[in-house]
Amino acid sequence: MSWAEIWPLLWQATLETFQMVLPAALIAEVLGLALGVLLTLTRPGGLLANRLVNRVLDAIVNIGRSLPFIILLVLLIPFTRLITGTSIGSTAAIVPLTIAAIPFVARLVDGALYGVPGGVIEAARAMGASTGQIVHKVLLPEARPALIQSFTVMLVNLIGYSAMAGAIGGGGLGDLAIRYGYQRFETDVMIATVIVLLLLVQGVQWLGDWAASRADHR
Amino acid sequence: MSDIALSPSTLPPSALPTSAVPALQFIDVRKTYPGQAQPALRDLTLIVPRGSRTGIIGRSGAGKSTLVRLISGLETPDAGQLLIAGQDAGQLSSKARRERQSHTGLVFQHFNLLAQRTALGNVTLPLELLGVPRERREARARELLAQVGLGDFAGRYPAQLSGGQKQRVGIARALATDPDLLLADEATSALDPETSAGILELLTQLQRERDLTLVIVTHQMEVVRAATTHVAVLDAGQLVESGETRALLGHPGHEVTRALLDAHRPEVQLAPGEVLRHVNLKDLSSQTLAALAGLGARIVLAEAHPQGVDTWLALPEAQAGLLAALNLQAVGA
Ligand SMILES: Nc1ncnc2c1ncn2[C@@H]1O[C@H](COP(=O)(O)OP(=O)(O)OP(=O)(O)O)[C@@H](O)[C@H]1O
Ligand SMILES: [Mg+2]
Numbered sequence: 001m002s003w004a005e006i007w008p009l010l011w012q013a014t015l016e017t018f019q020m021v022l023p024a025a026l027i028a029e030v031l032g033l034a035l036g037v038l039l040t041l042t043r044p045g046g047l048l049a050n051r052l053v054n055r056v057l058d059a060i061v062n063i064g065r066s067l068p069f070i071i072l073l074v075l076l077i078p079f080t081r082l083i084t085g086t087s088i089g090s091t092a093a094i095v096p097l098t099i100a101a102i103p104f105v106a107r108l109v110d111g112a113l114y115g116v117p118g119g120v121i122e123a124a125r126a127m128g129a130s131t132g133q134i135v136h137k138v139l140l141p142e143a144r145p146a147l148i149q150s151f152t153v154m155l156v157n158l159i160g161y162s163a164m165a166g167a168i169g170g171g172g173l174g175d176l177a178i179r180y181g182y183q184r185f186e187t188d189v190m191i192a193t194v195i196v197l198l199l200l201v202q203g204v205q206w207l208g209d210w211a212a213s214r215a216d217h218r
Numbered sequence: 219m220s221d222i223a224l225s226p227s228t229l230p231p232s233a234l235p236t237s238a239v240p241a242l243q244f245i246d247v248r249k250t251y252p253g254q255a256q257p258a259l260r261d262l263t264l265i266v267p268r269g270s271r272t273g274i275i276g277r278s279g280a281g282k283s284t285l286v287r288l289i290s291g292l293e294t295p296d297a298g299q300l301l302i303a304g305q306d307a308g309q310l311s312s313k314a315r316r317e318r319q320s321h322t323g324l325v326f327q328h329f330n331l332l333a334q335r336t337a338l339g340n341v342t343l344p345l346e347l348l349g350v351p352r353e354r355r356e357a358r359a360r361e362l363l364a365q366v367g368l369g370d371f372a373g374r375y376p377a378q379l380s381g382g383q384k385q386r387v388g389i390a391r392a393l394a395t396d397p398d399l400l401l402a403d404e405a406t407s408a409l410d411p412e413t414s415a416g417i418l419e420l421l422t423q424l425q426r427e428r429d430l431t432l433v434i435v436t437h438q439m440e441v442v443r444a445a446t447t448h449v450a451v452l453d454a455g456q457l458v459e460s461g462e463t464r465a466l467l468g469h470p471g472h473e474v475t476r477a478l479l480d481a482h483r484p485e486v487q488l489a490p491g492e493v494l495r496h497v498n499l500k501d502l503s504s505q506t507l508a509a510l511a512g513l514g515a516r517i518v519l520a521e522a523h524p525q526g527v528d529t530w531l532a533l534p535e536a537q538a539g540l541l542a543a544l545n546l547q548a549v550g551a
Contacts (some may be wrong), residue, residue, distance in 0.1 A: 119326060122292065129346045138332065
């Protein structure tokens with residue numbers, strides 16, 4: 001294939017990848033953040049320590065993380081149809097991507113918040129801060145660099161997952177590589193796609209690292 | 219010594235409480251942490267006079283931090299009562315407890331500053347929690363930073379400050395809400411001696427200017443000497459003795475107190491037959507010096523502080539008994 005033919009394909013696939021990954025990342029970040037905060041608060045010794053709730057949330061997160069994405073994709077078809085009205089295409093792919101990312105984000109957020117020194121939380125408690133105030137004014141801001149890092153890791157993961165979205169007609173870069181490179185032996189397309197994916201992942205990681213280090217005053 | 223040794227009537231005039239209600243009153247307070255066999259505090263009865271600078275001293279694990287955690291509302295007593303300005307801390311609604319907490323300043327050994335906030339941001343935090351508008355809280359924080367000598371450091375992050383500067387930010391933060399009670403738990407333990415002295419001086423000065431009640435927790439007798447009017451000695455969760463600093467250090471009644479005094483013993487080579495004695499002098503007058511010379515004593519170390527001059531003497535054992543005759547009190551032989 002000539003470059004003139006490959007370019008539009010690449011461009012289209014890149015857009016599709018963004019269309020899947022960005023909404024999924026934003027929704028998953030919000031929900032995963034909430035779940036991660038709950039995980040941290042309900043830990044033994046936490047501000048809302050509750051063994052039962054913590055165990056249940058922990059189990060949910062573990063199950064969500066251990067399911068291979070391709071299986072999740074299939075399992076979620078009825079749910080996806082319920083939400084988006086269709087089970088194929090880029091929009092439909094957002095649902096499984098989001099669901100896969102939530103527990104992932106939750107675990108990373110839990111880890112990030114765990115890194116906030118206990119003494120700082122204790123200082124806020126001794127000032128009479130409520131739990132909500134501690135979350136908003138201490139835990140989340142103090143963990144900001146780690147939270148940015150975790151968002152980055154999630155984005156990179158979602159870009160990877162989105163390659164499998166071809167299985168449900170989601171399109172995107174991964175799908176392009178498989179359709180042209182693997183099924184039609186168009187090695188040029190395969191290589192070009194891989195390069196774009198690499199650049200994308202590199203770019204996201206670089207931006208994430210930059211933002212995290214800028215946010216970090218330690 | 220009686221349990222309630224710090225009774226208001228024994229206060230020197232300078233520290234006379236402006237009100238009969240003590241700042242803090244522990245009555246048979248007991249605290250056991252979950253899963254612990256031994257209580258961290260047992261049947262503690264103690265009065266901290268209003269407007270005093272009270273030192274809480276004891277060995278590691280004595281229960282000093284537990285006492286601070288009770289006062290600051292981080293823990294509640296299992297039994298007994300803790301009255302803060304006459305109010306039973308165990309009976310407060312959570313709203314009243316928060317209100318109380320916002321009027322109690324706490325200074326920590328490891329500063330516990332928010333790493334992602336500037337010095338200014340750290341000092342404004344307690345006011346932010348109370349909903350004070352930005353402009354007002356920043357003005358107040360700048361004022362406090364200037365008072366602790368950090369007027370030019372408002373925009374620095376904790377990582378850009380020295381230990382002593384961080385502690386000054388910690389002190390400014392503790393004062394943000396204009397508390398009547400300031401608690402310092404090992405506030406100088408992570409600092410070098412010179413920096414520590416500066417911090418203790420600052421705390422003392424602020425206590426005087428603002429008519430605060432200052433509770434200083436430490437395991438170092440130097441801190442008690444340098445900065446307190448009253449002292450309580452804890453051991454294994456119990457009060458072993460308490461009183462005015464000068465009196466108690468002059469006549470330590472308990473071996474734990476003596477041991478804590480001894481911990482400060484200087485390294486010194488004694489000649490055969492010589493013993494080391496620690497005396498607390500009102501001053502080092504020429505008469506005293508002459509008397510000491512008459513006993514064949516060498517001054518090994520002398521430290522001036524508000525309570526007098528702490529002096530370590532090396533002197534012939536045969537003469538050691540004569541110190542008392544000179545009206546010099548030997549402490550912690
Ligand atoms: N959160 C906790 N859980 C269980 N036990 C605790 C806890 N905090 C303190 N203790 C125990 O309570 C006792 C008193 O501890 P506390 O921290 O009050 O001592 P301290 O006098 O401040 O000691 P240090 O000089 O080492 O700071 C100790 O035996 C300690 O092990
Ligand atoms: Mg302690």
